[in-house]
Amino acid sequence: MENKILEKRSEILFCYDVTDANPNGDPLDSNKPRIDEETGINIVTDVRLKRTIRDYLMNFKGKEIFVREIIYDKEGHIQDAKLRARDFVELTGDEKKEEKEIITKFKKGEKISKKYIEVIKDNIRKNIIKKAIDIRLFGATIPLEFQQKEIIEKSNPIRSSVTLTGPIQFKMGRSLHKVEIKHIKGTGAFASKKNAEQKTFRDEFILPYSFIVFHGIINETAGKLTQLTDEDVNMMLDAMWNGTKNLISRSKFGQMPRLLIKITYKEKGFFIGDLEKKIKISGVENTLKIRSIKDFTIDISELLNVLQKNESKVDSVDYKMDEALSVKPEIPNSWKELKLE
Numbered sequence: 001m002e003n004k005i006l007e008k009r010s011e012i013l014f015c016y017d018v019t020d021a022n023p024n025g026d027p028l029d030s031n032k033p034r035i036d037e038e039t040g041i042n043i044v045t046d047v048r049l050k051r052t053i054r055d056y057l058m059n060f061k062g063k064e065i066f067v068r069e070i071i072y073d074k075e076g077h078i079q080d081a082k083l084r085a086r087d088f089v090e091l092t093g094d095e096k097k098e099e100k101e102i103i104t105k106f107k108k109g110e111k112i113s114k115k116y117i118e119v120i121k122d123n124i125r126k127n128i129i130k131k132a133i134d135i136r137l138f139g140a141t142i143p144l145e146f147q148q149k150e151i152i153e154k155s156n157p158i159r160s161s162v163t164l165t166g167p168i169q170f171k172m173g174r175s176l177h178k179v180e181i182k183h184i185k186g187t188g189a190f191a192s193k194k195n196a197e198q199k200t201f202r203d204e205f206i207l208p209y210s211f212i213v214f215h216g217i218i219n220e221t222a223g224k225l226t227q228l229t230d231e232d233v234n235m236m237l238d239a240m241w242n243g244t245k246n247l248i249s250r251s252k253f254g255q256m257p258r259l260l261i262k263i264t265y266k267e268k269g270f271f272i273g274d275l276e277k278k279i280k281i282s283g284v285e286n287t288l289k290i291r292s293i294k295d296f297t298i299d300i301s302e303l304l305n306v307l308q309k310n311e312s313k314v315d316s317v318d319y320k321m322d323e324a325l326s327v328k329p330e331i332p333n334s335w336k337e338l339k340l341e
Contacts (some may be wrong), residue, residue, distance in 0.1 A: 006167070006223040008315060009268070010233070012216040013261040013275045013303075014049075016244045021254035022206050024048040033181055033206040040178035042210040044171040053236055054134050057241030061235065066132040066140060068111045082145050084161070088127040089120060099123075108116035111152045112283060115227045117160065120146075125162045129227050136226045137236055139166025158176055168236065172217040176280060176298075177287035180299060209290050211258070215276040220268070237262065239341045241320055258293060259327070260320040260338065261303075267313045278303040282328070297326040 024044040025031035028129040057063040070079045091103055093151040102116045103123055112120075128135050147287060153246065165298070184204040218233060237255040241257045265271060281287060307314060319331060320338040 003229045003269050006218070006220050006228045006230055006233060008261055008264050008266070009220045009271055010218040011271050011273075012214070012218065012237075013215070013259070013263075013297060014214045014240055014257070015259040016212055016257045017297070018042075018207055018210045018212065019254040019256075019292065020206055020208060022204075023210060023252070023254055023255065024203070030203070030205065033195075033207050033210075035178070035179065035181065036169065036174075040180075041205050041208060042175035042179045042212060043145060044212055044214075044269035046172060048157065049170055049173060049240070050134075050138055052247060053137070053239040056239040056246060057133055057235060060242070061239070063133045063235070063296075064131045065134040066128060066142075067134055072256055073227075076087045082143050085124050085128070085142050085144055085170060088124050090123070090127055092126060092130070095123075104148070109150075113152050114155065114158065116144055117151075117158060121160060121162055125164070126249070128162070133232055133235065136228045137166065137224070137231050139164040142305040142314060164226050165222045167219045167221075167226055167228050167300075168233075169219070171276065173212045173214040174276065175210045175212050177290060178213060178224070179207050180288055182206050182208055182321070196320055204340060207293070211281065211290070211293070211296075213276045215274070217271055237320075237338060243341050246326065257320075258322045258325045259298065262318045262338070263307070264315045264318070265313055266315045270313050272306055272310060275303065278306060283326075293322070293325050297328050299328055301329055304332070 022031070023042065024034055026034045027066070034040070034045070034207050036043055052069060054065045058068060066084065070084065071077065072079050072083065080226075083141075087105055089103065089184055091100060095103065097118050102119045103113055106112055106120055124144070140162075142162040142166075144160045144162065146160075148155060148157060151158065182205070184206060201263050222228075237260065244255050244257045245256050247253065261275075263272070263275075278300075279302070280299050281290075281296045282299040284290060284295055287296075307317065317332075317335045319333065319335050319336045320340055321327065
């Protein structure tokens, strides 16, 4: 069956929780969990969520992604974006004779004329869109640089870029309640220095509990530019759910997906917006004492009300929910359960 380019706009609401872990450390603040100091709300960047998605798609689904760490020499140097982009200079078979000759010369390390640089840029753009699922999902601004040794005319290096607007954008994730940071101090297994008798000390900062919600929009207009498909979106939803579950590192272990909702619209360009503000925690007096999803209920009544008001503009609502999560009112029968692997 043909994999169709996405045609309809959607919104996403994704909730997961964290127990005794650090969902997103701030490197400028001792890697402490990010906190809105005014409200006590836990913040998680969209970059963290996209990293979860990228890693799952690459490590569990074998998909090519553009934004990843690649060591390219024996000294352990890591590719920058300019060098990474050159991995995608390849013949696709669709080139005209002159374009094929230019790309072949460039790949062999032969010099080309400045006027042909656009041919190389166009080749990179086409191949990145075709091969890298994260570019189709999130887009990128990819810097390029062509050195004097690559250009026939004597000139300074030519700097340019390939810009692809991401059709899928997320707001910062925020907890639905106040959180508190716990400082844990422990000892390491090794001595602090040579011939020392004392072991090293380590500091950790964790959250006993945080229930985090992300809001995202899938823009079908930008999706046409990156050739985003329905299959790409389904794979991303799978990566959000199962990628979060598979964050099994020392600082991230303890994160579980709880609720995922995708609202697809009939009307072009329409979306409700601010979905994360239309659900709330209920059934608990002091949210700082929450330690599991058994301690509260998620109230989705405001979300259901706004969906009912815009019923004529909604094409479908798909969802995935952890059976242990308590939700009120109940999920409507008209919602279709997502079949994530």
